[in-house]
Amino acid sequence: MTSAELRSTWSLASIYALRMLGLFLVMPVFVLEARHYPGGDDAALIGLAMGVYGLTQALLQLPLGLASDRLGRKPVILAGLAVFAIGSLVAAWAPSLHWLVVGRALQGAGAISAAVTALLADLTRDQVRTKSMALIGISIALMFVLSLVLAPLLTPLIGLAGLFAITGGLALTGMAVVAWVVPPEPAEHRLQPRGGLRQVLANRELLRVDLGVFVLHAVQIAMWMAVPTLLVQAGIETAGHWQVYLPAVVVSLLIMGGFLFRLERRGYFRAVYLGTVALMVLVQLGFLGSLGQPSLWALGLLLTLYFVGFNTQEASQPSLVSQIAPAAQRGAALGVYNTLMSLGIFSGGLLGGLVLRGWGAQGLFVACSGLMLLWLLLAWPMKAPASSRR
16 A cells, blocks of 8 residues: 555544444443433333434435535535534433434434545555455444443443543544545546446445345344343443453454455455355354353353454445445445445334334344345355455
């Protein structure tokens, strides 16, 4: 990677990291803390508050992705971060669960993922783009680890409201990075004719990835409505959950970087992609088998395997979209991709809450297993991009 590509990658990764740290900080404790708000006795309403962020993301990812094709990436990113910061402050102030829903919805309206990913694709060459996307994926994973450590420690001191206030501050910091550190979009890309949605929506390979990101994030949100309770049943109080999460994520990153990415570079992209999906199917079945008397060691192993699959997919999927889509359609393609990601977040929160209320944790993990299996079957005919083939 050139020095310009390194600067682009690390600055855009820092924007992702700051934004995702704010989102991840509340995830490990949200379900437990939301119960203390007026209206917190309704599991479905808690699920809505957790997942409505994904609904507003879904509504705005595509329009903002298209806008970044036409108006430029950086103006759209700055505007999205400003809205995200406002939503964070509303959530910090929220006196009830209903106001918390409003704040989370505003957070989701800052839908910048498509614009950020498209700008990174604009600023990097094809042969290094997977590495750039992987570094962003690793930064997201590291923020997830950090949030798992910090959230249980900070929550007793500042509460859920304080976590949202920190989130707002991180968004403002991200705006400063965009303004003063991130390189501008290349002039030649701004002059290219821009494609519409028709070509993007007609591309079967793109649609396979879009389905995958929907399932990946729906299951992530849904399963986290039950995993904290399993850890409590295994004998670990909420403040100590990081002791399980941290080693699980760190080990998964070592496996991903030291083994799986090497296989991808040697031409086994399809095998790694499908193998990690199959791995997450087995993990959901493992959680299902752990109900009743969960073992701490079993839960730790399952979480490690889950993070291997999740982190590998987080790094591979956006790179795959940017390689499949022509440069003139990247904003649109990544807008569709991030729309499906956001719909997955929303669906995982809302439907996860409904399934948990109606059928308990057993029904939740059965549903998650079924979704993962459906993804595996529909992704099976996929073709690796030309740069990743053996």
